[in-house]
Ligand SMILES: Nc1ncnc2c1ncn2[C@@H]1O[C@H](COP(=O)(O)OP(=O)(O)O)[C@@H](O)[C@H]1O
């Protein structure tokens with residue numbers, strides 16, 4: 271066995287350039303497997319992180335029916351959720367622990383001579399709890415602030431750093447939003463980027479009443495964030511929310527909803543499905559190059575068998591059995607593909623971080639994918655090496671010895 | 675005593691499409707343990723064909739071949755490989771060494787396929803011993819292209835001997851060698867034969883055949899004569915005589 275391995279290594283080394291070129295297909299294929307899988311797992315880890323940061327009991331109600339336009343379609347809809355809907359949901363749906371409307375605006379915010387353009391969310395006092403925002407310092411605004419449309423706000427870590435400097439506690443400071451002075455009452459702890467790569471910490475939260483009155487002039491909401499009691503309560507809560515809204519919006523049974531309810535889970539599934547499409551595409555690319563690589567190995571092994579016909583004859587003459595010859599060539603093919611696989615894995619380890627650095631894709635190389643890639647390359651060696659090895663093993667000893 | 679090699683009305687016909695070549699057309703031959711037989715005959719008379727059959731590289735298409743009492747017709751491919759490995763040693767005209775492999779590793783080759791497996795250390799020891807028998811212990815690490823023709827053939831003989839076979843088969847072993855190294859190789863054969871190894875050797879040189887104990891002459895796929903060598907040559911004497919002759923030529 272050891273001698274067979276030695277022979278195989280020697281045969282590969284003898285034609286080092288040829289061996290490398292043969293491995294190239296496998297190297298490309300395996301590195302694509304590694305990178306592809308790492309993109310899949312990286313994206314999934316990102317989504318999982320987001321679920322963890324938002325809680326698994328989150329429901330979002332969007333204006334408009336999205337089953338026709340896809341999830342993103344909802345963002346373009348005319349807002350049609352009202353304060354009356356909000357009050358009714360709070361009152362009438364038992365399985366939920368928090369409800370918040372969403373009003374969004376982008377506004378110029380200034381402190382002294384520092385100013386920046388920030389996404390502003392008008393929400394209820396429940397919102398921080400629903401979306402699992404933690405406080406670095408200070409505290410949430412109150413229901414009373416919401417009722418009175420007070421000029422108070424919560425500020426995200428990135429925005430605070432821009433306006434006040436890194437690490438400076440902004441609580442108690444006054445900031446000017448569209449020239450109106452707001453008091454910062456809470457400094458939000460960092461959340462990082464979301465699944466789409468946006469910085470969630472560049473944000474200002476304020477009572478939705480204040481936002482509507484002072485910034486947007488809107489009277490309707492684009493969405494509600496709702497926290498169910500638990501993940502298990504989500505289906506029941508979803509039904510009840512739908513029933514309440516249908517009634518308030520006077521939708522007859524033959525009409526479709528004019529709103530959409532999505533759980534965080536569904537949104538994540540959607541994001542994951544997108545990732546899967548990409549993974550499948552890369553997988554197909556990897557598969558094709560692996561097949562091409564396998565054919566390359568088969569080709570070179572056939573050449574090798576022909577070149578070494580005499581050697582095979584000698585081995586048969588001194589007592590090698592067909593299976594000994596078969597094993598020898600199979601080991602050589604597997605060695606080629608496995609070394610190619612190892613190089614491919616190394617290339618993948620090098621490429622994945624580059625992809626993250628230059629294209630912003632989250633990547634995560636799992637040991638499972640390495641193991642998978644390695645096994646795949648071994649299997650390719652066996653599958654594509656088998657035919658040439660069989661050809662070698664079935665040579666007639668005399669014909670082989672006489673071969674010039 | 676039972677002969678070690680027994681051919682009974684042995685025939686071998688090659689078929690290339692519709693063309694039939696009757697290479698051997700009915701040979702009956704018995705060779706006993708300890709014999710040294712030279713097979714002679716014109717080119718195309720069927721010598722190599724018969725040797726391949728005796729060597730279990732090929733099967734008869736007619737008649738029977740018994741090796742050590744076993745009819746090879748009853749054996750499958752693996753059994754034949756096993757026989758070649760344990761009971762037979764081959765020496766070819768063209769040496770047939772593995773070119774990128776040292777003399778020692780070439781000699782170890784048959785042991786790679788021995789069952790039960792021979793441990794690596796034992797392989798090395800036995801290969802060195804075989805190289806010593808052919809006088810090449812000091813060339814163990816040389817590669818074939820670093821050795822003369824005679825030395826290469828001696829490595830091939832060491833390889834043929836390493837599994838201590840019953841029979842050594844040599845198809846024109848001196849065909850690629852000059853007179854002097856041919857005699858040296860015959861010296862090795864005679865020494866081995868004196869130790870009890872049975873040797874069957876194909877040659878078309880009468881001088882070489884006279885180192886054997888018995889000659890079998892073939893023609894057109896049949897044995898024409900089969901007789902004892904009466905004036906047998908002995909390698910040391912032949913070598914001395916050759917040297918004397920060569921000196922004479924130089925003096926002249
Ligand atoms: N593989 C083969 N196919 C067809 N004919 C063959 C084959 N091998 C040998 N022969 C023929 O068989 C005859 C005997 O050949 P061979 O045994 O090699 O003779 P020798 O060794 O005495 O020169 C020759 O006519 C040769 O052409």
Ligand SMILES: [Mg+2]
Pocket residue numbers: 721722723
């Ligand atoms: Mg011949």
